[in-house]
Amino acid sequence: MTQRRQSPTIRDVARAAGVSVTTVSVVVNNKGRVDPQTRERVKQAVAEVGWRPRRSAQALRSGQSRVFALCFPRHDRGVGDWLLNADYDMQLVVGCAAAAVDAGRQLLLAPRPRDISDLVDLDVDGVILADPQEGDPAITVLNRAGIPVVTIERDLRRTDGWWVEADSAASTRRVLDHLVDQGAETIAMITSDAPWAWFEDTSAAYLGWCEERKLRPLLRLIDVDDPRRSAADATRSLLSLRKAPDAIVAIPRHAPLGVLDAAVEMGRSVPGELLLAAGMDSQTLELSSPPVTAVDLRPLETARAAVGLLERRVDGDEHAGPVVVETRLVVRTSTLRRAGTPGDGPYAVTGE
Amino acid sequence: MTQRRQSPTIRDVARAAGVSVTTVSVVVNNKGRVDPQTRERVKQAVAEVGWRPRRSAQALRSGQSRVFALCFPRHDRGVGDWLLNADYDMQLVVGCAAAAVDAGRQLLLAPRPRDISDLVDLDVDGVILADPQEGDPAITVLNRAGIPVVTIERDLRRTDGWWVEADSAASTRRVLDHLVDQGAETIAMITSDAPWAWFEDTSAAYLGWCEERKLRPLLRLIDVDDPRRSAADATRSLLSLRKAPDAIVAIPRHAPLGVLDAAVEMGRSVPGELLLAAGMDSQTLELSSPPVTAVDLRPLETARAAVGLLERRVDGDEHAGPVVVETRLVVRTSTLRRAGTPGDGPYAVTGE
């Protein structure tokens, strides 16, 4: 049986280089001055011995784990108990991990524990909380424990500025203006009154936009737990109105598909008789027929911003303020009534 | 300015309970015997003081971080540099995190570093490697460093048994049999010869199945980097044959959509004139029209199995062997030629 060789420590390097551990530490961390010769010798010894600093030792010594946690909400019925079923969420995860690594950190993926106080057990330097509930108790617990938190999406009850959010108002107006550009006269919105900033902000923007133009808003609230079906219902109801809308903006995930269902069922062609735009992009919308115009919420940028913001909070910044991520409107066939728009593929309309 | 209070250590608990740190440690870890009274006192002190053991101290002491890393391959052009664009991958991630937590561990999401040897720096107890390349160098590096690895999907050049894979052969046969059940006479397969076990096994199973039945196989290999378009091309070519197939099994992700594209374009109705089944399920297939029959690779179970297998490897088991996850055929409209099958929604055909 082979002797399980312990992996080398800094002492082994010191011995191999014929210096003290202090010197090794100083060299590998680029701290104080060392003789270039010694430095070379140490570096060589590190390579020879195959030494890697132990994270746990560094963490214990410094009190910093160099790890951020990304905490996703549990979902009652969702896959794997989490709400990670959309392209958006996935890109958020990937983006956070990539950004963390770029910042010399690691990303821990943490399910929101049943007992919220377990969050403190993670022993991380900071937590990114995605989709906080209104007045999220997790934030309270983490604050009390002195663990920095930033949220992705604004917590409706918080004003501390430690969050990243999309420019929902601006992107809503951009969608509406685009629809008008394409000939829409009566634009309805299908959304939800679930307590999330995204819904609240888009609704408010829609209502404001209508008011500015003296238009009567057509707002329908649907069940986000059964979005496709309830969006189809809402669409049927809308299209049966005497003055039916000729364009619909559908915000909740999967809602646009319900709109398409109803449109097909009622024989209304999209975009011929009805324009359709979605509040959040996804591969499904890109691949559906017709492909659906949607707001790209830029999850990768959002993730990067969240990591950056958390880093600043960890560093002790006091007022980094909320970070607003600029969205992008991805125009596809479902809102292209006027032919001859640039090329034939989807193109992007960004702010300004 | 407030005095930044250090978070309490085990000594604080000991002091509060009037016992030694040893006793506290023993109590919280449920080790040796302690007087029930003392135990109570200690537990109370823990709660009072609000003490949480520091992971880093435990890790340093024990040499075990209690962390697994999940490592995804980089993708040349993929989103965020990774291949995390499918429902499958997302569920894999979620499943691994959930399983890790259930096993008293944490899950680190690690991008595959440009310098593979950086994998060792993660300082984790084990690594789950998704979609290994053929003869993946990361495995070599990790093995050399003594870090346990299991892969999701078999590495084509490995035989050590430390992997989790779907029963690709069985599920392929199940699909083919189902198509025959539904009246298919000539079944083509669209897949790829990219060096992944999944492709290799499904192709082999298809060829074997054909041979058993003395059928001439119709195998088309497409470009997995542009699956939709190349699958559409392949479909056009297949449907133009003198003896065109009346059923197609499309394996690579997004390939089934290309088949649908071509079918629509050529005016062949699905499932009326052409049956279509997909090698990997996704939300897009569920939501497309018609909904497409697909193999559910059970990513959540796969993830759970991977974590379990890695745990065994970390524990020093020698021959845990590969774990085979049984897949499930999710039958949807695209292969339902014979009406009157159970209910009207999709149903599942599992093994036996």
Added chain:
DNA sequence: TTGAAAGCGTTACCAT
């Protein structure tokens, strides 16, 4: 420029 030693928080060994 270099080195010795203290100490981070925990667990395990060995006394008592």
Added chain:
DNA sequence: ATGGTAACGCTTTCAA
């Protein structure tokens, strides 16, 4: 049943 203490691997302070 309980407690003192060494040790895990590293960084930092201080002294030489």
